[in-house]
Structure formats: structure tokens, C-alpha cells
Amino acid sequence: MVDKVGKVVVPGEVLSDLLGSDSSLKIVLGPGIRQDVDSVIVSKPGVLKFKEPNIYWIDSFQKRYVAQKGDTVIGIVTAKAGDVFRVDVGANELATLSYLAFESATKRNRPDVKAGDLVYCKFLVANKDMEPELVCIDGSGKSGGLGVIGRDGGMLIQVPINSIQKLLSPECVLFKTLGKSLKYEVAVGMNGRIWIQCRTVIETIAVANAISASQHMTNEDIQNMCKQMTDSLAGF
Known part of the structure; x- marks a missing residue:
């Protein structure tokens, strides 16, 4: 060690x-x-x-995300340029996402992606000598949960990048505790962006607040906070 x-x-x-x-x-x-x-x-x-x-x-505490190969991130499509989409991932430059980098995409069957869409994607190329490149498929050509998200609702929040490691750690109980009392979908990006969707807008906001508040909490504090939140949502 x-x-x-x-x-x-x-x-x-x-x-x-x-x-x-x-x-x-x-x-x-x-x-x-x-x-x-x-x-x-x-x-x-x-x-x-x-x-x-x-x-x-x-x-480390950093405000701007630095792209890393293999990182899963949430990007915002800013424009289409030829056969690629330009995607803002919060880094110092835009990344590219090919229209062929989606499950079942072909020259005739192009994905339905528009400017302003959120995409849950992964870095295929990320180094100082090449333009960063994203994909929405895994090694077998399947989406594996990647692709356009958020068209039917949900909320996108930004948290400090160093908080993502804590949230994704197996030791962190936040998502498991929330899942015991709420039904929700969540996509966590290594660039500090998190997309959440619950059954109602109120529940979505509550989960977003819980994620933001958990950054400096212990697991015991997180469990207590989640109990208070679910009791409040139940009308207690």
C-alpha cells in the first residue's frame, strides 16, 4: 500500500x-x-x-469536468454538425457523438436526437491530442441504458464532481434507502450531472434535494433524512 x-x-x-x-x-x-x-x-x-x-x-474539489475515457456522463446536445452531434458535457470543449453510436442506428435508420436533448453516454475517446468522442452503446452494440433521456419529464441537477464518487460508492446508502419507499429513475454522470424522475413532481424535487443535502452526511444522517422526507411526503 x-x-x-x-x-x-x-x-x-x-x-x-x-x-x-x-x-x-x-x-x-x-x-x-x-x-x-x-x-x-x-x-x-x-x-x-x-x-x-x-x-x-x-x-479533489473541481468545478469543471475533465473528460476521462470510459466515464459515463450526461450531456446536452447543442447542435448537429454533419454526421455528428455536438454535446456539452461541462468540460472545456464540446464532445462529438456520431449518429451511428446508438443501438440499431444505420445510415437509413438515424436516431431521433434534437438540440436540447439530454443524452446518457460514455467517452470512447478522451485525451489531449484528439477531439473527445462519445457513444451511446456498449462493446456489444447494445444501449445498456445509454441514450436520450428526460423527454417525458424528470429533473437535471448539478452536484460537485467529487460527490459523485461518494454517491456511487457501494458503502453509500442513499439510493438504496430512497428505493425502499419511493419509485424513481436516476442517471448519474461522472461530470456531476444527475437526472432524476419519480412518479410526481413533488417526489422528484424531494429526491433531488436529498441528493444535494447528502454530500456531507454520514450514512446514519442520510437514513434519518430519508425517513423524515418519506414521512413528509406521506402527509405525516
């Missing part, structure tokens, strides 16, 4: 013992860490985090 895990690191700092760890597994470098030949270097300030069995990343 790297001795700097859980400690604050700064850009340019070399994690000399990371590649030299005794693990037989290949190390996976997440956001905020890059490999330069035989060195692993920190690229943004924050706390070094580790997840079993072999994943390291920097947990």
Missing part, C-alpha cells in the same frame, strides 16, 4: 512507490494521476485515494 494514500498531494509530486508496489495486479491510474515513462506523477491537487484491488485516483 502506498504510504501517501489518504494524504494531500500536489501537482508534479512523484508517487515513487506506486509502480513498485508488491501487488501482482496491474495498477489502474484514475483521474488526477498520469504515468510518465517509469514515474507516476500527480496532475491535480487533492487527496490520494485507493480502491481494492488496484485503483488509485485523486479526490
Whole structure:
């Protein structure tokens, strides 16, 4: 285990013992860490985090999303340019989404996508030398839940990017606790955008408020908050 895990690191700092760890597994470098030949270097300030069995990343508070290959995000279609859609994902540049990057899409059978639509998609290409590229299909050509969302309602909210890791952690009880008393759909993007839809507008707003409020809560606080919220919705 790297001795700097859980400690604050700064850009340019070399994690000399990371590649030299005794693990037989290949190390996976997440956001905020890059490999330069035989060195692993920190690229943004924050706390070094580790997840079993072999994943390291920097947990930092950042306002602007930095695209990472494989990240699932929620984008907003801004325009169509030739055979691709231009998509705002909250990064410093727009990403492209081909009309063929949808399940069952062909030159004759084009997807129904319009400017202003929300798309739940994944980064296929994301590096400094190439234009970021998105897809709405998995490796087998299936949508797997990706695609246009929100046309029949719902709410899109923005939370701090570092809060997404907490919400998606298996240890976080928020979504499980909410699901015990409410029926809802949720799409969580690594770019800090979350789309929620419940049976009623009031329930949707309540779930959105619960997500926003949970950012600095313990699991016990989250459970208490969810109970109070469901009691309130039930008219107690």
C-alpha cells in the first residue's frame, strides 16, 4: 500500500512507490494521476485515494469536468454538425457523438436526437491530442441504458464532481434507502450531472434535494433524512 494514500498531494509530486508496489495486479491510474515513462506523477491537487484491488485516483474539489475515457456522463446536445452531434458535457470543449453510436442506428435508420436533448453516454475517446468522442452503446452494440433521456419529464441537477464518487460508492446508502419507499429513475454522470424522475413532481424535487443535502452526511444522517422526507411526503 502506498504510504501517501489518504494524504494531500500536489501537482508534479512523484508517487515513487506506486509502480513498485508488491501487488501482482496491474495498477489502474484514475483521474488526477498520469504515468510518465517509469514515474507516476500527480496532475491535480487533492487527496490520494485507493480502491481494492488496484485503483488509485485523486479526490479533489473541481468545478469543471475533465473528460476521462470510459466515464459515463450526461450531456446536452447543442447542435448537429454533419454526421455528428455536438454535446456539452461541462468540460472545456464540446464532445462529438456520431449518429451511428446508438443501438440499431444505420445510415437509413438515424436516431431521433434534437438540440436540447439530454443524452446518457460514455467517452470512447478522451485525451489531449484528439477531439473527445462519445457513444451511446456498449462493446456489444447494445444501449445498456445509454441514450436520450428526460423527454417525458424528470429533473437535471448539478452536484460537485467529487460527490459523485461518494454517491456511487457501494458503502453509500442513499439510493438504496430512497428505493425502499419511493419509485424513481436516476442517471448519474461522472461530470456531476444527475437526472432524476419519480412518479410526481413533488417526489422528484424531494429526491433531488436529498441528493444535494447528502454530500456531507454520514450514512446514519442520510437514513434519518430519508425517513423524515418519506414521512413528509406521506402527509405525516
